[in-house]
Amino acid sequence: MSTPHHLRFTNIILLLFLSATLTSLATTTSIPQELLKGFSTVPLSTSTSFQPVLTDRTGNFSLGFLRQNQNDLQLVVVHTPSSEPLWVANPTQSASWADTTRLFFNGSLVLWDSQRSITWSTNTDGDRVVLLNTSNLQIQNKATTKTPLWESFNFPTNTLVQDQNFTTNMTLVSPNRLYSLRLGDNFMGLYEINSEEEQGRSLSKRLFLLYWKHTALQAKARVVTGAGPISARVSTEGYIGMYQTSSKPIDVQKFNSFQQTSSTSFLLVRLESDGNLKGYYWDSTKSAWLLNYQAITETCELPNPCGSYGLCTPGESSCSCLDNQTRFEPGGCFNGSGGEDGELCGVNGIGGEKNYMILRRNGVEPPHKALLEEVTTLSLEECEGLCEKNCRCWGALYNNQTGFCYVLDYQIGTMLGTGDESKVGYFKVRKGARKRNRVGVIIGIVVAVLVGVIVTGGVICVMRWRKKKANPKEEDNWASPGPYKNLGSESFSSIEMSGSAQ
Numbered sequence: 466m467s468t469p470h471h472l473r474f475t476n477i478i479l480l481l482f483l484s485a486t487l488t489s490l491a492t493t494t495s496i497p498q499e500l501l502k503g504f505s506t507v508p509l510s511t512s513t514s515f516q517p518v519l520t521d522r523t524g525n526f527s528l529g530f531l532r533q534n535q536n537d538l539q540l541v542v543v544h545t546p547s548s549e550p551l552w553v554a555n556p557t558q559s560a561s562w563a564d565t566t567r568l569f570f571n572g573s574l575v576l577w578d579s580q581r582s583i584t585w586s587t588n589t590d591g592d593r594v595v596l597l598n599t600s601n602l603q604i605q606n607k608a609t610t611k612t613p614l615w616e617s618f619n620f621p622t623n624t625l626v627q628d629q630n631f632t633t634n635m636t637l638v639s640p641n642r643l644y645s646l647r648l649g650d651n652f653m654g655l656y657e658i659n660s661e662e663e664q665g666r667s668l669s670k671r672l673f674l675l676y677w678k679h680t681a682l683q684a685k686a687r688v689v690t691g692a693g694p695i696s697a698r699v700s701t702e703g704y705i706g707m708y709q710t711s712s713k714p715i716d717v718q719k720f721n722s723f724q725q726t727s728s729t730s731f732l733l734v735r736l737e738s739d740g741n742l743k744g745y746y747w748d749s750t751k752s753a754w755l756l757n758y759q760a761i762t763e764t765c766e767l768p769n770p771c772g773s774y775g776l777c778t779p780g781e782s783s784c785s786c787l788d789n790q791t792r793f794e795p796g797g798c799f800n801g802s803g804g805e806d807g808e809l810c811g812v813n814g815i816g817g818e819k820n821y822m823i824l825r826r827n828g829v830e831p832p833h834k835a836l837l838e839e840v841t842t843l844s845l846e847e848c849e850g851l852c853e854k855n856c857r858c859w860g861a862l863y864n865n866q867t868g869f870c871y872v873l874d875y876q877i878g879t880m881l882g883t884g885d886e887s888k889v890g891y892f893k894v895r896k897g898a899r900k901r902n903r904v905g906v907i908i909g910i911v912v913a914v915l916v917g918v919i920v921t922g923g924v925i926c927v928m929r930w931r932k933k934k935a936n937p938k939e940e941d942n943w944a945s946p947g948p949y950k951n952l953g954s955e956s957f958s959s960i961e962m963s964g965s966a967q
């Protein structure tokens with residue numbers, strides 16, 4: 466009697482074991498190392514975070530679907546051990562995680578989402594898709610594999626991996642799309658991207674605000690004017706090199722691990738959402754990315770550490786508000802401009818009334834002033850006048866010792882605090898720009914609710930008292946557990962009353 470039972474049990478174990486090995490085999494062997502014409506796949510509802518589609522030979526990198534916010538899908542190349550995205554196909558839009566989204570290869574690698582009408586394509590006519598052991602995704606022709614038709618290294622997002630060439634026609638953009646890294650003639654710079662640029666409006670010189678600049682030192686090789694643009698790349702020896710004509714760098718920005726990293730660790734630089742450029746290396750023994758380099762080491766030197774109309778005091782690295790009546794909240798002190806075009810021009814109130822207020826503060830100076838142009842004026846009044854007359858000006862800062870006047874023709878972000886009270890700031894604040902004092906709002910809501918409760922309570926008491934006086938018999942009805950309707954309508958009407966009373 467016990468033998469069949471036993472048999473069945475071992476059968477089940479065997480079956481389980483078999484199916485487990487089969488599925489694990491399936492998952493390891495089914496990720497291809499190349500995609501040929503006719504390939505097509507959809508996101509699976511069972512995948513929770515990452516669904517690989519293609520892997521490189523070492524297994525260190527994979528191309529696949531990254532699931533975000535439950536229903537959003539990004540096509541990315543990740544570093545497999547850490548699942549860290551190194552490249553994103555379409556960083557400005559995400560597709561939907563649904564079977565209406567399809568990735569296929571017909572010569573072009575195409576991500577097509579019929580639900581959100583999103584199409585991303587490499588626009589090529591290739592034979593295969595491969596992921597190199599550098600994390601570079603390529604569309605190749607079988608005849609000419611050396612020169613790919615398309616490669617992801619030409620379209621970096623916010624990350625540069627080791628040995629990836631960064632050229633003057635490329636930009637790195639932070640995930641929040643506020644900051645970018647670009648190369649100049651002989652320097653690399655970090656820029657604030659003005660929202661007008663994102664909206665596709667006409668470009669002017671000031672729409673990209675330089676906040677960090679590293680000029681080539683030219684110790685090992687010199688910049689030859691007219692000899693072509695410069696490029697940059699992260700060297701496996703642990704530095705960011707800038708290059709022009711020779712293989713010798715015109716500049717070297719060393720990482721902490723300079724000439725110490727072993728050949729098996731992996732390096733990258735990344736433009737973060739705070740506007741800093743940071744370097745990391747992968748420590749495979751700790752299974753962690755370790756910080757290795759920071760372009761900006763002082764918090765107050767970041768582009769906007771305290772938000773709009775904020776004040777950052779170097780050394781203290783703490784945030785406050787330019788308006789000393791406003792308490793600092795993360796995100797800034799006044800929320801931006803409010804206006805659609807973010808300008809003070811052409812939106813004057815009735816009768817030419819100014820649409821802004823003036824805020825003055827002593828002991829402040831502009832951030833990154835070495836990168837700003839200054840004018841020399843004879844007085845504070847003259848400096849402020851330059852700004853007052855110009856509707857594109859948002860503020861002016863005057864140093865009465867040097868006579869330098871900085872006119873800020875962009876919306877006011879974070880200013881720097883200085884102990885020198887003779888440095889004076891003049892700022893325009895758009896009327897109606899809300900103080901972002903959320904605590905105040907919350908207190909307001911709490912007070913309003915309390916008042917409402919008291920009024921409601923009072924009204925109920927008065928009504929009960931009146932009822933009791935007018936019709937004492939009804940009191941039994943009220944007190945009895947039965948009539949929920951009464952209680953409901955009673956409290957409903959009193960809320961209506963307190964609502965209309967407000």
Ligand SMILES: *[C@@H]1O[C@H](CO)[C@@H](O)[C@H](O)[C@H]1NC(C)=O
Pocket residue numbers: 522523524525728729730731
């Ligand atoms: C990952 O790449 C390193 C070299 O960067 C190599 O030594 C290692 O074997 C690779 N890992 C795997 C799993 O292939």
Ligand SMILES: *[C@@H]1O[C@H](CO)[C@@H](O)[C@H](O)[C@H]1NC(C)=O
Pocket residue numbers: 571572573575589590
């Ligand atoms: C691949 O498919 C896309 C989208 O359907 C289409 O626009 C494109 O012409 C196709 N490319 C080739 C080479 O067939």
Ligand SMILES: *[C@@H]1O[C@H](CO)[C@@H](O)[C@H](O)[C@H]1NC(C)=O
Pocket residue numbers: 523598599
């Ligand atoms: C990557 O591939 C190249 C050639 O395709 C090879 O020379 C190199 O050793 C490979 N690197 C790793 C870490 O596998």
Ligand SMILES: *[C@@H]1O[C@H](CO)[C@@H](O)[C@H](O)[C@H]1NC(C)=O
Pocket residue numbers: 618628629630
């Ligand atoms: C980067 O540029 C250098 C010099 O032009 C070249 O030798 C190297 O192959 C390039 N690397 C990649 C990944 O394209």
Ligand SMILES: *[C@@H]1O[C@H](CO)[C@@H](O)[C@H](O)[C@H]1NC(C)=O
Pocket residue numbers: 619620632634635
């Ligand atoms: C950037 O310029 C290089 C040549 O200088 C070119 O090969 C590459 O395709 C360009 N990349 C983009 C994104 O235009």
Ligand SMILES: *[C@@H]1O[C@H](CO)[C@@H](O)[C@H](O)[C@H]1NC(C)=O
Pocket residue numbers: 800801802803899
């Ligand atoms: C500023 O506040 C208004 C109203 O609360 C809001 O609509 C707007 O999006 C806010 N702007 C910014 C830049 O936070």
Ligand SMILES: *[C@@H]1O[C@H](CO)[C@@H](O)[C@H](O)[C@H]1NC(C)=O
Pocket residue numbers: 789790825826827
């Ligand atoms: C706030 O600033 C104004 C003008 O700069 C100054 O007169 C006032 O004393 C300051 N108030 C506090 C509480 O610091």
Ligand SMILES: *[C@@H]1O[C@H](CO)[C@@H](O)[C@H](O)[C@H]1NC(C)=O
Pocket residue numbers: 865866886887
């Ligand atoms: C600068 O301003 C301070 C304070 O307002 C004043 O005491 C000083 O005399 C001024 N210096 C110059 C050179 O005007």
